Amino acid sequence: MSGPSEAKPARRRRHRSGGATEEGVLYPRWFWPSFTLPASLWLAILFVLPLYTVISIAFGTVDQIFRNPLPVYEPWWWSGEQFGKVLDDSFGLYRHVYVHTFEYVVIASALCLALAYTVAYYVARFGGRRKTLLLALLIAPFFISYLMRMLAWINLLDTDGYVNKMLTFLHVVPQPIDWLSGRPSTVVMGLIYGYIPYMVLPLYAFLDRIDANLLEAGRDLGAGPARTFFRVTLPLSRPGILAALVIVSLPMFGDYYTNNLLSQSPRTTMLGNLIDEAYGSTGQGPRAAVFVIILMTLLLIPMFYYLRSTARSLETR
Amino acid sequence: MSEHVLSGPRSRALPGTRGGFVRRWVRNPWRRPTILATVTWGYIVWSLLPLVIAIAVSFNASRSSSSVHLFSLQWWWTDPSDSLLHDPELHSAVIQSLKLSLSTMVIAVPMGVAFALGIDRWRGRAAAGANFVMLLSFVMPEIILGLALFFVFSFLLKFVPLGTPAQILGLVTFQLSYPVIIVRARLLSIGKDYEEAAMDLGATPRQSIRAVLLPMLYPAIFASAAIVFADTIDDFVTVRYLSGPSTSEPLSVKIYSFARSQPTPAINAAATFMLGSTIVVGLVAYLLYRAFTKGQRTGTGLGDLATQF
C-alpha cells in the first residue's frame, strides 16, 4: 500500500528523516523533549536550586550581627555542627515530636482512607441520578477556603459551641468536652478534615473507571456483596489507594497550621511546628534548614517506593 | 428464579434465602446501600456545615465571630471603618488573592500541559529524572518549599522582590505538578492512535496536536485550571513566607493571622465574597468547557471533569 511517504508533499520528508520515535509516530527527536523544557527549567531554578540552598544553609553558618542564616554553597566548607546538634536532639529530646507526628499522620491517613473510600465508592457505584449533585458537593470543599472552614470548626468545638451543645443534648456525654485543650484527637480530626477532599476525588476517579462488568461477573459467580468487594473491587483499586495515600500522607508530615489552629499546646507539637518555630527565631535558621532536610529524607523513601510502583504499572500498559 | 433475580433494585429480598429480615437484607446484592449513603451524606454535611455557619456569622449583629447573632449588614457595608466595603486592608487582600490565583493559573497550566505532553512521549533517563522531580514537587510538604524559596530569594535570586513576584513564582512552582499529573492520566487513556490517524491523513505534527490531541485534552486542562485556581486562593503557607509589604498579603494570610487574634466578622464577609467570586469563576470555566467540548462529550461533562483526577 502506498505509505505516507508518497502521499505527503516533499516538505515533510525532512521531518521523517529526523528519526522516528519507537512508536513509529513521525515526530522529530527533539520535538517532545522540547515541550518539557519550560517546566523543567522552571523546576530546576525554583525547585531544585532552593532545595540546594536549604542544604547550604543547614551546613552553613550565621552572620555576626543578626545571626541570620548564611548559606555556604561550596560543599567543601560545609560544617556539620548544626546538623549534628539537631540529629542529637531528634534522637533524644525531640524524639516524641517525631513519634507524635508519625502517629497522627498514620492514624489520620488511615481514617481518611476509610472515609474517603466509602464516599467515593458510594458515589461511583450508587450515585445514579444524583451523581452530578454529589460530585458538585464533593468538589465544593476545594473552592472554599480551608481556613474559613477550620475557623468555623474552632467555634463549633468550643466548650459552649454547637458540637458540645448537641452532644450533651443527646446525652452522648455527660459534660461538655474541652475539644480545644490540646487533645491529639482534635489534631487528628483537623488533619483528616483538611486533607480528605484531596483523597476523595482521585479515589472516585479511579473507582469510576473500574469496569462494572467485572463486578457483575463476580456476582454471577455467586459472590455476595461483601465477597465481591473484597475479592474484586479492593484488589483492583490498589493502585488508586496507594496514590491517594501518598498524595495525602506525605504533605501531612509537614503540617504545622492544624496544630497552631486547633491546639496551642506544646504537647501535640509536630515536625512542621519545629520547622516553623525555628524559622522565626534568631540564629535558628540553620536549625530550620536541618529539620527540613530530615523531613525530606524521611519522605524520600515512600516517594521512591511510590514512583517505582507507578513506573511499573505504566510499563504494563 | 431468573425473574426474581432480574427484578433489580426494587426487590428487597431474595426468595429462597432463609433467615430473618436482617439476614435477607444483608444478603441481598441489590439492596439500597443505606450505610454507604448515610456515611456519604454525613461526610458532605460534616464537610460543608462549617461553611454555612461561617457565612451566617458574616451577617452577625454583634462583634462576635464565635456565635451566630443575626442579622445585620454592618460587616458588609454599613460600618464606616471596619466593614468589607470600607476597609482598604480587606480590599487589597481580596484583590491580591484574585491576582495571585489568576496569574498562577495562567502560567502553570500551559507549562504543565506542555510538560505532560512531552514527558509522556519521551523515553530515557533524562525523562525519568524530570518526571521524578515533578512528582517530588507534588508530594513535597508546602512548608519545605515555602522556606526553601524564601531562602533562595533572600540569598541567591536577590533581584526578585518579596511580595507579589515572589509569591507568583512560588505558587506556580507548587502548583505545576497538578496539571501535569491530571493531563498525563488523560493522555494515558487516549493513546497515540488518534494522532497517528491524523498524520496518516496528512496532518503535520503541529496540526495534529492542535486539532486532534488538544481538544481531547480539554476536560483535563479545564479540570487542572480549576484545581490550580482553587488551590491558590486558599494557599497560605507558601504565600506567607514570601509576602512583602502589607498590600501583598492575600486574604488567606490575613485570615490565618487573624485566627491568632480576634477577627471581626468582616473577615467572614471577605471570605464569603471570595467564595462567591470563586464560584463565578468556576461556573464561567465550566461553561467555557462545555462550549469547547460540544459534540465531544455525553451528559453534563461534570462527571468527565471529576474523573480527570
Next chain:
Amino acid sequence: MRHVRDLSRREFLVRAGGTAAAIPTMSAILDACSKPGASTSGSSAFEIATPDHPVTLPMNGEPIAADTPIEQGATLQILNWAVYMWKYVLNQFVQQYGDDGIKFSGVTTFNNMDEGVQKLASGKIKADVFFPTIDVLGKLVAADLLQPLNHDLIPALQQDNWAAFQSPYYDQGWRYSVPYTIYTTGIGYRRDQIPDDVIHGMDNPWSLLWDPTYKGKVGVYPSYRDVMAIALMKNGITDLNTGKDADLETVRTDLLAMIDAVDPRIAYDASYNKLQNDKFSVTTAWSGDVVAGWEYTSPATQAAYEGFGYWFPEDRKGPIDNDLIAIPKSAEHPRLAHEFINFWLSFRHAMDNFSWNGYQPPQTQANVDALTKTEGLYSKRSSSWAAPAMYVAPWMPDAAVREGDFAIGYREGPLPADVDDHWHQIWSEFTAGVGS
C-alpha cells in the same frame, strides 16, 4: 576536628570583610552576593547596653537637614507589629498632611521582632518608620540599617515626653530612637476566680502560672524573653539577661514542669482576648494587652469588663520596658518620617492612640494617677461598647507606669550570641513539649 577548623576559617573570612575580594574563588562571587550583614566593614559585635553601662551609639552619617522639604505625594510605609496603631490617628496624620498629597495603604506587619528585623535587613521592604525593641537597636545600628534623627524636627520629644528618654541607657542622646510606649510585664488574671485582695496578699503571685488549680486554663505568650523572664522572677532572680547556667537550668526545669502541672496554651492573644472571654484564668500579660482587652469581651457587658485584672509587684520590682520608633536608613521619605514621629509623640495623638491600644505613652502632661478616672477618645467613639472605659480600668491600677518605675524595675536587654542560643534552646524544649 575538621569541621571546626573549617568553620573558624569561614568565620575569619566573614569577619575580615574585605578579604572576600582577595580570594579568587567562587566563594568570592557568592560572598559578594551574600547578605549585607555578613561582609560589612569589619564591624565586630555591637556593644551590649545595660542600665549600668549606658551606650552611645556611633553616628552612621548625618541626619537629614532641618530645611529638607516634606516629600510630596509620598506613600507612607510603616513597619510595625500588627494591631499596634490606631487607624483613626493614622488617618488624622494623613489628613493633616493632605496638602502634601500623603497616601497611606496599610501597615506592613511582623509577628515577632526577628521577623521584623529580617524584613528590614533583607532590603525588600522599604519602610519609612520602624518600631524596634531595645534589644535589637544596637544590632540595627551596627548593621547600618538606621539613620540618625534630626532633633530639631522632633520637638515633641522634649516638650511632651519624659526627660529620661532624652538619654536612655541604650541610646544616649537619643541619636536613633524615640520611645513609643511603656509597659510592664505581669500576670493577667480572672477576678471572678482570684479576688483582687487574694492575689495582692500572695507571697509569690508569679507562681500562679504553675498552679494546678488552673490546669488547662493557663496562657503564655509565644515570646521567649517574656515567659522566661517571669520564670526568673518566680525564682527571685532579678537579672533578666542572665547567662548563668545555674539560673537558666532553674528556668528550664520550671518551664518543663509547667507543661505537666498546668498544660499551658501558647497564644498571642492570651491576654487581650482569651483572658477577657474566660478561656484562660491566668496568663502572662503585657500591661497594655490587659488594659485594651475590654473591647474584646463578648458580650460587652460591665460584668465582663470587670471580670479580668492585671497584677504587677507593688514595689514595682518587675520587668518593665519600652518600645521604640526609628527611621531606617533606606527610608524613601525621611522628612515625612520625622513629621510622623513628631505627630505621634505629641500629647493629644499619643493619648488617643493609648485609648485604643492600651499601651501608655511617656507623656509629661498625663497625670498617671488620673488615668483610672479619665475616659479615652476611643471609648467615646466606640460603637460596640456603651459604658465608658477609662484609659486604665480602675481595678487594675498596677497597669499604669510611672516615671520612677524605670529606676526600680528590671529591663530586658540584648543578649550575647551564645547566651541567646542557650535561651532559645530552652524555649524550643518548652514549645516542643519535652518531658511531657
